[in-house]
Amino acid sequence: MSLSVYIAGVGVISAIGNNVAENLASLKSEHAGMGDITMVDTIYSKQLPVAEVKLNNDELAAMADMHANISRTTLLSAIAAKEALDDADIPDLNNLRTGFVSANSVGGMDKSEDFFVKFLADNSKGKLRDIFDHECGSMTELVADKLGISDFMTTISTACSSSANAIFYGARLVKNDVLDVVIAGGTDSLTKFTLNGFNTLMILDKEFCKPFDENREGLNLGEGSGYLVLISEKVAKTLAKQPYCTLSGYNNSNDAYHQTASSPDGTGSYLAMQGALKKSRLQTTDIDYINLHGTGTPNNDSAEGTAIKRLFGPNFPPMSSTKSYTGHTLGASGAIEAVYSVLAIKNKLIYPNLRFETRMDELPFEPVKELLTEQDIKHVMSNSFGFGGNCTSLIFSAV
């Protein structure tokens, strides 16, 4: 087994930038990506803020070098995955065993919902092209084909923890010597389906979200895609540059409390964080920054906060939710935040939790309010929790 799994490349597209450099610039300049809904035809435009990628499908298709009539979720995936692979710049890639592990929550739903309007009126109507790639696996397959990857591919869908699980699965494929290189992450575009779904749960904030604030009122949905290139120790030695860091710890635990709500004491999140620490053989005091799941819903932040209080107290590392920039990108969030965690180590940064005002009554700590630079960051924990009690924590460590 390869003992360490290195991160050799990163790629991201989100509401705060179309590539890694733009995302990093926005994180530093405290520029949030939320705004009115412009890409989805819904009665909630002008009512609910969302964090959209600022390019339409034609523009994304041109960037991805793919057809504009395919799912936006696929286009976002292709752009970020390509950026990550280019960034890794792995010598002799064709002679290595390479895999693509991607995640998403609703597959090609943006196209399926177009199909469905016509189909519902008349079952013989609706363009079949729009429903053909409904399956979650289709997004992965199209992007793998585009990247020329055929050795291994699969798709994970565990709601909002999907892409954190994809990254950790990718790392295990390397550790088990199944593959040498894995591009792992996730993607999701905004859809009417998810927008309406979250709206029925009454957890969408009508203002820009305020994660971990006493007066938080819910989340803002976002969209985007993020990927890491994970490589074995052997491949790391062939790189022209130093890898970013390692993925030193990971854990997937289940809250087993409710299909959508988190348990009051955050059992699942506690177990995930504790398990990831154990895997990386680190203590809570070794963690220099926590990139919170921090959706901004009363329930999540309370459960996650309580779990952190129980596990880390009384020494709390700096922490923040970058969903205050990107919104909650669902199946992509774990991967986008993994990219930000890697960038935090590389650039010695701790990002602020935007719009934070009032500490939560139940917590003895609060998130970071301003950008911290020149931080000696050795270990970052990134949390991702989802429907179905699926809780995953990842730990990235400086090399």
Added chain:
Amino acid sequence: MKVYIRSSACVSPQNTFNSDSFLTDIVESTGTRLKAIEPDYKEFIDPKQIRRMSHVIKMGIAAAKSCLTQANVEMPGAIITGTAFGCMADTITFLTRIVEQEEEMLPPTAFIQSTHNTVAAQIALMLECHNYNSTFVHKGISFESALFDAMMLLNEHEADNILVGGVEEMVDTSFTVLTRLGLYKRWPVSNLSLYDTSTNGTVGGEGAAFVLLTGEESVENLAQLTGLKTLYKPKSIEEGIIDFLKSHELGIDDIDLIITGKNGDTRNDEVYTELGTSIFKNKALANYKHLCGEYPTSSSFALWMTSNIIKDGVIPEILKEGDFDSISPKNVLIYNHYQGKYHSLMLVSAV
């Protein structure tokens, strides 16, 4: 690291669930769609919840719980499912309401239960199982991906007694759409004569099949899951199969029975026919899709079936392609492909 199948349970269009007989009491159905036979869910699920749960969730829970009961295991070390389409009924219900009610006054239940991880999550919830929990959603290799994850977890000594399942439900809307996409036959056909005429299309199916995998040797184990490999658009499947067997220090002569994913569709079955003239020539062959129909995780039905064939030492007549003496097979190869793109090989051996 050896991987054993400790127990297996299956809800399918046949009498496979908690049945005393093994594929002797066959259900014939004429049409282009085989529907799963619903177990009495009251045994497994609180009656109040039964009403709210979709078909796929109920089938999944029943199969998972029966699998655990058979193995006498209360708490699995991990729960992993594979499903290409996920919770189709709830997805369609919610989509329909969005359109019909123009996005207003929507109840949340269908959305809540629409995520692909719902089956694995509901099993965890019922068992209060906090362990590793994941769901793979990669088309025709969703179940194989879940199995592969479980085999890695065992190899890593991260968990034992891993519950792995393939689940898929066929609802009217998906059947209509998939029929329009040309997956099924144009005319009704009896599932028992699925392979008799060479025409385009197959019959749709559905089901839920779980296995409990363990690293521990026991006389109670049904079989050993010796190997698993998936191939994407392989240049030569023949070479793929030979390489796979070789990686387990076996040749085709060591295989006593081959179970193929033949589904009655001319194009789909071409590759099996070709192999029948080369490496599959003079081998004992069996089919299964006339019993469960075609669906992306049908290989989970095949694995349930194979585990029982090995344990019982009997190949039910209904499965056999042509006549051959019913030997007690020691090494069984399951070869399935989904729409020509995804090919999967599972090697199951006697313990």
